[in-house]
Amino acid sequence: MRVVRVIVYSMLNLLCFRTTRISKGYATCDGEIMASKRTAFDEILIAIGDNIRRYRTDRGYTLDQLGCDIGLDKSNMYRIEQGKNITLLTLIKIAAILEVTPDELLRSDIILKQEDAEAFMKSKSKKV
Numbered sequence: 001m002r003v004v005r006v007i008v009y010s011m012l013n014l015l016c017f018r019t020t021r022i023s024k025g026y027a028t029c030d031g032e033i034m035a036s037k038r039t040a041f042d043e044i045l046i047a048i049g050d051n052i053r054r055y056r057t058d059r060g061y062t063l064d065q066l067g068c069d070i071g072l073d074k075s076n077m078y079r080i081e082q083g084k085n086i087t088l089l090t091l092i093k094i095a096a097i098l099e100v101t102p103d104e105l106l107r108s109d110i111i112l113k114q115e116d117a118e119a120f121m122k123s124k125s126k127k128v
Contacts, residue, residue, distance in 0.1 A: 039116065039119070039120060039123075040110060040112050040113075040116040041112075041116070041120055042083060043108075043110050044108055044110050044112070045083040045084065045085065045086070046082075046083035047083075047107075047108035047109075047110060048080075048083070048086065048091075048105055048106060048108070049080055049081040049082055049083045049084075049086075050081075051104065051105045051106075051107060051108075052080060052081055052094055052098075052105055053081045055098045055100055055104070055105070056081075056098060059098055059099070061097075061098070063077040063078055063081070064077075066094065066097060066098075069093075069097045070090065070093040070094055070097060071093070072090070080094075091105060091106070
């Protein structure tokens with residue numbers, strides 16, 4: 001069996017991939033995966049996730065252990081470390097368990113500009 005990903009279209013910085021399995025000469029579509037261009041805000045969330053992962057592993061915690069200590073399951077901890085959105089309260093809980101300041105978890109080289117915020121707001125208004 002062979003898996004093929006084909007770019008179906010590219011529009012407004014969105015890429016749509018169709019995943020197709022080819023087995024015994026027949027193609028079966030497994031669905032589409034959407035990916036969009038990363039924004040500066042996405043990059044900051046990824047940097048925060050990287051910081052959390054680094055401090056967690058330095059302290060010998062597993063995803064499951066840290067999640068249990070702050071009231072999240074392993075899959076939600078994984079999502080946070082992959083750069084998905086995180087609440088301020090969750091960030092503070094993680095910092096307390098890892099014995100670091102929230103500032104250490106938020107630290108990154110990424111500089112946000114007013115244009116980044118304006119582009120983000122513009123993209124949000126298009127979705128509504």
